[in-house]
Amino acid sequence: MLHEHVVILRIVNEDVPHIRHVDRISVDDLGHEDDGIFAVSVRLGFNDDQDIPKALRLAAPQLVESEMKVDVAQARYFLSAITVHRGVRPELPRWRQALFVAMAHNAANRVRVFHLPPDRTVAMGAHVDL
Known part of the structure; x- marks a missing residue:
C-alpha cells in the first residue's frame, strides 16, 4: 500500500555554479488528479547544497496549489x-x-x-x- 501522498523527487545537476531558488523547483501532478502522486524536479548547480528537505519546503507552495500538503518534519x-x-x-x-x-x-x-x-x-x- 502506498502512502496517502507520494512525491517522486528528481535531482537535476546543472553545469553552472548556482541555480536561483525561484528557478530551482518544478512540480508535475503526472496527469492523475486523485492519486496523490506528484513529481518534483530540483535543479541544482555544482556549488548548491543538495538539501532535499529544504527543496521540499521550497516546493510546498506549489504542492499546496495542487491540493497536497507536505509535512517535511514527518516525510519518509x-x-x-x-x-x-x-x-x-x-x-x-x-x-x-x-x-x-x-x-x-x-x-x-x-x-x-x-x-x-x-x-x-x-x-x-x-x-x-x-
Missing part, C-alpha cells in the same frame, strides 16, 4: 542505491574494475549529502557485477 525518504562489485568480464581490464569498485565504495554517504534524517530514510538497491 526512499533512496535508490547500487552496490558495485568486481566481476569476471574479460572486456574490462582487472585494474579498471578494481579502480571503479574502489571509487564506488568511497562515494559519499547520500543520506548525509542530501541532509536526510537517518531514522526516516530507507535505501533500496541492487548489486552490480562489473
Whole structure:
C-alpha cells in the first residue's frame, strides 16, 4: 500500500555554479488528479547544497496549489542505491574494475549529502557485477 501522498523527487545537476531558488523547483501532478502522486524536479548547480528537505519546503507552495500538503518534519525518504562489485568480464581490464569498485565504495554517504534524517530514510538497491 502506498502512502496517502507520494512525491517522486528528481535531482537535476546543472553545469553552472548556482541555480536561483525561484528557478530551482518544478512540480508535475503526472496527469492523475486523485492519486496523490506528484513529481518534483530540483535543479541544482555544482556549488548548491543538495538539501532535499529544504527543496521540499521550497516546493510546498506549489504542492499546496495542487491540493497536497507536505509535512517535511514527518516525510519518509526512499533512496535508490547500487552496490558495485568486481566481476569476471574479460572486456574490462582487472585494474579498471578494481579502480571503479574502489571509487564506488568511497562515494559519499547520500543520506548525509542530501541532509536526510537517518531514522526516516530507507535505501533500496541492487548489486552490480562489473
